[in-house]
Amino acid sequence: MNRKRVLTVVFLAFCTFVSGQENSWSLTKCFETALQNNIEIKIRQLEIKRTQKSQNSVLNRMLPTVSLYGEQRYSFGSTIDPSTNGRVSSNIQNDNFYINTRTNLIDFSAFVNAKKDKISIEIAKAEKEVIENEYKLQLLDSYYQTLYTQELIKIQKEQLKQASFNLDRISKEVAIGRKPQSDLYDMQLSFSEEENSYLETQQLYGIQKMQLFQLINVSNVATDAVTLEIYFDENTADTIKKTNSNPKIKLAEFQYQNSLKSIHLERANNLPVLSAYYGYSTFYYKNIKEGSDFSDSFSTQLSDNKNQEVGMQLMIPIFNGFRNNKKIIASKIESEKVKLVIDQEKQELDKQVALEEQNKKNCLQLQHKLMEKQKYAKASLATMQAKFISGKVEAILYSSVKNQSLSADYEVLKNSLQLQYVDLRINLLKNDNF
Template sequence: MGVIKTFNAKWSDHVTYIKPNDNQMKSHFYKLLLAGTLLTSGNIYAQTAIQANRNVSKITLVQAVEIALQNNISVKQSQVQVQNNDLLLRQAKFNRLPSASSNISESFSFGRSLNPFTNSYDSQNINYNNIGVNASVILFNGSLLKNNIIQNDINLKASQLDLQAMKESISLQVVLAYLNILSAEDQLSIAQSQTEITKLQIERTTKLVNAGSLPQSNVLDLKAQLANEETTVVNNQTILDLNKLTLIQLLNDRSITDVQPERVSVPIPNSQSYDASIAQIYDIAQLNQPVVKAADLRILSAAKGVDIARAGLLPVLSLNGSISANQSNAQKSTRVDGTKDNYLGDVVFQGQTIPLVIKQPNYVSGETIGYFDQLNNTQNKVFGLNLNIPIFSKFQNKTRIAQANLQKINAEFEAQKTRLTLRQNIEQAYVNLTNAAKRFDALTVQVQALEESFRAADSKFNAGAIDYVSYSLQKTNLDKAKANQVQAKYDFVFRTKILDYYQNKPLTF
C-alpha cells in the first residue's frame, strides 16, 4: 500500500476542488490531457469504450479520462449550475422588455341593483362584464436592469470556469489512479521475478545438497523464503486490484467491471532542477488556473452587486398604458315615442295657482345593445408616466448597500486565499518533486550496489562460503530497494505532472 499512500497523501495538497464559454473550456481541457501519439486517436476512445461492447478490458489514459468526465456526478452538477446561470442571464435580459397583462371580469347582481350606466337602482337582475389590457415598461431605474445583466453574465463565466476546474480535478484523479495501477503492476512484476529467482536457487541448492556439498537446512530455508515471497506476490496483487477498483469507481460505468490500462512511457527521474522556478510556475498558474479566474470574476460580480444595491436610492420612471371596455344587459337601446308632459310643480301668481308643465321627448327602452357594440362604445384608453421617488425606506437601502460592500470585501479575501493556497501548493509540489528525484537517484545507486553485492553473495552461498542468513539478508535488501525505486519513480512522475498542470502543460508521457 506504500504507493497509494504516497500519491494520495499529496493529492489533496496540490488539487483544489470547486464548485467555464464551451469552446474555451474544451480547448483548455484537451490541451491539458491529450498527449503525444494519443492525440490522433483520442476523439474516438470514449465512444468506443462505452458504446461498443460495454465491456472494457484494455483502456488508455485519454479514454479513461473521457469516460470519467462523462459519468462523474460532480461534473454533471457543475454543468447544471452553468445551465442555471445561463437561464438567469437570459431572464435578466428579458427583464428589459415591457410587461403586459389582460383581465376579464364578470359579475351578477340580483334584486334591486345599481345600473352601471344610469347610476340608479333598478329592480332587475344585472350582469356586468369588463375586459382590459394593461402594459408597462421601465424607462429608468438607476441602471438596475443593466447591472443585473452584467452581474449574471459574470456569474455565468465564473460557473463555466468552475466546471473547467472540476473537470481538471477529476482528470488529475484519473491520472493518479492510472499511475497507481502501473506502479502496482511493476511492484507485482518485481515480486514475481524475485520468486522465480528463489525457485531457481532452490533447484541449484537441491542439487548441491544431493551431491553432499551443502546441508539440507539450506533448501528448507530457501523454501521458507519462497513462501514469504509468494505472500508478497499476493499482497502486491491485492494492491493492484484495489488500485484498479479505484479507477473503475472514477469511471463510474457499471458495465466496466475490469480494466487493463495501456502501458505508457514514463520519463526517468533525474536530480536536475525543474525547468521553471517556483515564482515562474506561480506567475503562469495564476493567469491560467480556472479557480483563480473564477475568484477574480466573483469580485467583479460583487462590485456589480454594490451598484445594484445603490439603485434602490434612485427614482424609478415607468410608462404605463391600458385599454378597457365593458358590457351589461342593463345597457339597452332607446327611441323617441312622441312627447310627454313633465309636471314640475305649481306656481302662485296673483293669487292663482298655476301648474308648471313642460313637454319632453318620450324615451322608450328597446332591446339590449349587442355585445361587441357595447365594447366599441365603452372603450377607455389610458396612457401615463409613473415616477416613484424613494424618500424613506426604514434604512433598508442603506443596509443593502452595506451588505453588498461586505460581500465584495469577502470576495476579495476569497481571491487572496485562492492565490495563497495555489502558491503554497506549488511550493509544496516543488519541494516534493525535488525530494522525489533525489530519493530515486539514491535508490538507483543503492539498487546497483545491492545487485553487485547479491551476485557475490549468491556465488558464495552456492559455494557454501556464507550461511543462509547472510544470503537472505542480501536478497531481502535488494528486493526492498527495487520496490522502493519503482515507488519513487512513479512518485516523481506524478509530482512532475502536478507542476506541468500548474503551468498549463499537457500531461504527456
C-alpha cells in the same frame, strides 16, 4: 513438483503480459473516461445550461409586458349602473375586459441585472471546473498508487522466479547428497515468504485497480486483465506555467465581481425609473329583469364602451426609511468577505504548491542516491554472478544479491514516477491541466 511451480510462475507472467498488452489504460484515457462518466460533472453541465437559459439581456428586460384580463361579475340589490354611474336597486351582470402593456424606458437596475446574469454563467462554469479539478487530483493519486503496486509486482515476480529456481536447484543437490536437508528447509521457508509477499501485493493491486475503476465509474471492464501505462514526459516540469489559473481562485474572483454588481444593484434602487404604459378596456352590462331589459347587444356595448389610455410615469425614490442605504452597506460588507475568500484560496494554493515543490526537491535529491545504489547493485550482481557460475557462492546468496539489484531498479523507477506524479499534481493545482 518444483518444475510445476516454475512453469506456473512463467505462465502467470506471460498471461499478465499478454492481457496487459490487450487492455492497457493510460492516465489520459482514465481522465477522459472519468470526466465523461462522472454524474456530479453532468449535473454541473446542466446547471450551466439552466443558468444560460435564465439569462436576460438588457433589451429583453426592456421589452414591454402585455397582460389581458377578463372579468364577469354579478351584482344583486343596490348597485352601480355602469351606463349612468348611478346607484339603482337592481340585479346587474357586468363583463369587463382589459389589455395593459408597460415598459421601462429608463431602468438602471436592468443594466446591472444583465451583467449579473453573465457573471452567474461564469460562476456556474467555475463551479464545474472546481469539481473537475478535485476529481482529477483524486484520480491522479489513485492512478499512481496503483501504478506503484503494478511495478512492485513485476519486481516480486522476478524475485519469485529466482526463488523458485534456487529451490529447485537446492532440492536436486539435497537429493544427490551435496547439500544438507537444513538448506532445503531454509530455501523452502524463503520461497514461502516470497510467495506470500507476492500474493499480498497481487491482492492489494487487485483492490487498487477496482477502486480506480470505481472512481472512473466504469463497471464493464475486467480489471484483472488491465495494466496501467507508464508515461514519462521529460518536459512535464517545463510546462508548468508561472501564472495561476486554479478553478477555486477563478470561482472566488467571479463571486467577488458578482458581489460588486450587487452593490450597484442596490444603488440602482435609489435612481429614478421612467416607464411608459398603454391600456385598452371595454365592458358589457345587462340589467337582469324579466323581459324588461332594453340594453344594447354585446358587440354594440363592447364597441361603445371602449376606452384607451396612454401615458408615461416617472418614479423618483425620495425616502424609504433608509432601507436601501442599509442594504448598500450590507452588500459592501459581503463584498469584502468575498474578497478575503480570494486571498484565502491563494494562500491555500501557495501552501499546497510549496509542499509539492518540497516533495519534488526531495525526490530529486534522492534520485541521485538511488541511481548510485542501482549502479553498485548491478556491479555487485555481475561479480556475484561470476562467482555463482564458478560455484564459489551459494545459490541463496546469489539470489539475495540479485533481489537487491531488482529492488534498486524498482526504487529508481518508483522515484521517477513520484517525480512525474508531483509535476502533474502541481500542474493540476496551478493550471487545472497536466
